[in-house]
Structure formats: structure tokens, C-alpha cells
């Protein structure tokens with residue numbers, strides 16, 4: 001059976017134009033080029049999905065500010081959600097009537113090898129759940145489970161793909177091999193194959209929504225070491241041990257909530273979040289305007 005309503009969650013690290021940390025950073029020359037390549041990757045998939053019979057595609061831009069994709073280069077039939085939303089899904093917003101999710105351009109977990117690996121932020125050296133290193137795909141997929149949205153497709157570096165298959169058995173994966181560097185990488189051919197693979201996943205009926213039920217025993221190790229762990233433990237009332245904090249989460253969505261707080265917030269800001277988000281999104285929009293200007297000048 002063919003699923004016709006698709007949610008795409010797009011990141012930049014595993015996309016075809018991101019070859020180093022600068023390209024995943026904000027307002028760099030490399031980032032401008034990576035935004036364009038990421039948009040073209042997503043567009044190849046979107047076109048393929050519509051051609052194959054999809055009738056609803058929602059694209060969630062989920063890298064850094066959430067403003068990396070240029071909607072004007074994407075099929076107008078798709079809805080592009082830039083920026084971050086307070087709800088109904090934390091960060092992601094409204095998933096519409098999506099039946100399945102496709103994760104494009106993701107990366108491997110903190111503490112593992114792969115291209116630009118991290119979980120939430122590179123400031124976290126490791127996030128372990130019941131002893132296992134946690135990749136973001138598990139967190140994001142779990143946010144979609146209450147809406148009965150099944151993860152069916154994942155693309156990223158080979159290690160990221162392996163981690164996705166571990167978290168979501170039977171998920172279709174498509175790799176990007178960056179070991180040879182950007183020179184000589186044939187993005188057009190790769191994109192074409194990416195789209196073909198994603199279209200094939202429209203009939204992947206073998207996956208289940210990832211509920212991520214707990215209790216989950218969580219350990220978060222900070223790259224900056226014990227002083228940061230101590231500060232975060234105090235700030236969020238968690239247990240601290242050396243360079244890590246420990247806590248129990250009820251399930252993966254609850255873990256996502258706690259990690260988001262640890263990585264991006266301070267308690268005093270929590271009640272202000274509905275006000276702070278539009279400001280943060282404004283920063284993202286300004287960044288994307290800068291990208292367009294840069295690309296027009298021939299970045």
C-alpha cells in the first residue's frame with residue numbers, strides 16, 4: 001500500500017553540500033552553499049514523491065535556526081515549515097495529516113564516529129539511554145508517534161544510517177559517502193538516487209511508530225567537563241557525577257523536553273518561551289535573507 005501524506009524532517013549535516021563544521025554553522029560562506037544544496041536535495045525528493053502519487057508533503061526544516069531551506073526553490077505544492085514552533089509537537093509544530101516521516105540529511109549520535117556527529121548539540125559528548133548512545137532520529141520519531149506517524153526513510157552518513165536501522169527496525173536508509181571529499185562528488189546523481197530510494201519507501205509498511213516508552217535511564221556527558229555538568233545539574237535539579245548528569249525520563253518525548261532545556265534554555269526563560277520563539281525565528285529569517293543575498297552575488 002502506498003502512503004500519500006508525507007512529513008519530511010530535514011537536517012543539513014548529512015545533506016550533499018555540508019562537508020565541514022563551518023557549513024553547518026550560522027552565517028558562513030560554506031553554510032550559504034550548503035543551504036542551497038540541502039534545498040536541492042529536499043526538492044529532488046519532494047518532486048519524486050509527488051510524481052509517485054503523494055498528495056500531501058510537509059517539510060520541516062530542523063537544523064539550527066530552522067531557516068536553511070529556501071521555499072522558493074521547492075515545489076509549491078509542498079508546505080515548508082521553517083523555524084521553531086511551540087507546539088503541538090515541540091519544535092516541529094503541526095504535522096498535518098501526515099502518515100509517514102522521512103528524515104533527510106541527518107547525522108550520527110554524539111560519541112560515535114560519522115560525519116559531524118552530535119545529539120542535540122556538539123556540546124554534549126554523549127547521551128546514553130539505558131546504556132546505549134542515542135541518535136536524534138529516535139527522539140524526533142518519538143515526537144511523531146502520538147500522531148501515529150511511522151518513520152519509513154532516513155538518509156545520512158553510513159554510520160548515521162546504521163544507527164537509524166538500530167532504532168527503527170526495517171526503516172529504509174540511503175547513505176551519503178563523504179570519505180572522498182567534495183571534489184568529484186556527483187551531487188546530481190546522488191540526489192536522483194536519494195529521491196528514488198525515498199519514493200521506494202512510500203510502500204514501506206514494515207515500520208511502527210516509535211513510542212520510546214520508559215522508564216529510561218539517561219546519562220548526559222558534557223564536552224566541557226565537570227564544571228558544566230555541575231552547573232546544569234544545579235540549574236535543572238538533576239544528579240551530577242563527574243562530567244555527566246543522570247536522570248530518569250518517562251519516555252523519549254520527555255527526554256527530548258529535558259534535553260532541549262539543558263541545551264538551549266535557562267529556567268527563568270521558560271515562561272517567556274512563547275515570546276522568545278518569534279524573536280529566535282526572526283534571527284533565522286534574517287540569516288536566510290543573508291544566504292539569498294550571498295548566493296545572488298555568487299557566494
Ligand SMILES: [Zn+2]
Nearest residue numbers: 011012013063
Ligand atoms: Zn543539524
